[in-house]
Amino acid sequence: MEAKNVQEQMHLLKELQDIDSVVGRVRQDRQQLQQELGTLDAEVERVRAMVAGLQESLESLQAERREFEQALIQERDNVARAEGRLPSIKTQKEYVAVLKEVDTAKKMNRDIEERIKAKDGEIAALEGEKQEKDQELAAQEEKAAQRRGEIEARLAEMDAVLSSRESERGTIFEQIPVPTRKRYQMLLERRGGLAVVEARQGACQGCNMQLPPQVFNSLYRQEEVMTCPHCHRLIFLSGPERA
Numbered sequence: 001m002e003a004k005n006v007q008e009q010m011h012l013l014k015e016l017q018d019i020d021s022v023v024g025r026v027r028q029d030r031q032q033l034q035q036e037l038g039t040l041d042a043e044v045e046r047v048r049a050m051v052a053g054l055q056e057s058l059e060s061l062q063a064e065r066r067e068f069e070q071a072l073i074q075e076r077d078n079v080a081r082a083e084g085r086l087p088s089i090k091t092q093k094e095y096v097a098v099l100k101e102v103d104t105a106k107k108m109n110r111d112i113e114e115r116i117k118a119k120d121g122e123i124a125a126l127e128g129e130k131q132e133k134d135q136e137l138a139a140q141e142e143k144a145a146q147r148r149g150e151i152e153a154r155l156a157e158m159d160a161v162l163s164s165r166e167s168e169r170g171t172i173f174e175q176i177p178v179p180t181r182k183r184y185q186m187l188l189e190r191r192g193g194l195a196v197v198e199a200r201q202g203a204c205q206g207c208n209m210q211l212p213p214q215v216f217n218s219l220y221r222q223e224e225v226m227t228c229p230h231c232h233r234l235i236f237l238s239g240p241e242r243a
């Protein structure tokens with residue numbers, strides 16, 4: 001059933017505005033919390049990617065180290081084989097040649113051993129770095145999970161508020177005559193969620209502009225739903241000015 005007189009209509013419009021103000025604020029808070037969830041996820045993801053990068057570098061260092069070890073085994077074999085040939089050598093020339101071969105292979109071994117040692121240093125440093133990042137990730141994940149829980153609880157509360165407010169809104173909305181309803185809705189969208197405002201001390205509280213005296217006179221008489229001539233919001237009187 002639609003409201004008949006202006007007083008009733010204004011009353012409904014004010015209620016509607018109160019609900020829409022709450023709904024607007026809750027939606028805004030809701031959006032902020034959802035953004036925060038996104039930020040939390042992104043932060044965890046960032047550290048996780050760093051850990052994965054370190055793991056990859058570590059694996060490639062270990063693969064390089066294994067290659068050096070293989071090379072070392074081969075060089076040690078070469079040394080053993082050459083040394084094994086020494087007792088059966090007949091000529092001095094050949095003996096010198098094999099000794100030289102052994103010497104070169106041993107030098108090579110020392111070189112490879114040095115490289116393995118260097119790799120071990122790199123690996124140890126990287127392992128330390130990764131361990132730190134692992135801890136950072138675990139702390140980050142824990143923090144995010146805790147905050148996520150808080151946010152999700154808040155979001156559930158907000159959803160409950162929104163759904164109850166929206167059903168209240170529907171009941172009020174359908175009591176307002178269609179043209180006023182449409183005007184309200186349009187103003188709500190175009191005037192930053194504020195469609196109904198008080199006229200106080202001669203001014204519209206929506207845009208702070210002075211209202212002409214005839215607008216005030218009409219507001220007192222309550223013959224029609226009045227709008228601010230400047231911002232076109234729906235205006236009402238309340239408090240002492242009303243009486």
Ligand SMILES: [Zn+2]
Pocket residue numbers: 204205206207208209228229230231232233
């Ligand atoms: Zn105004």
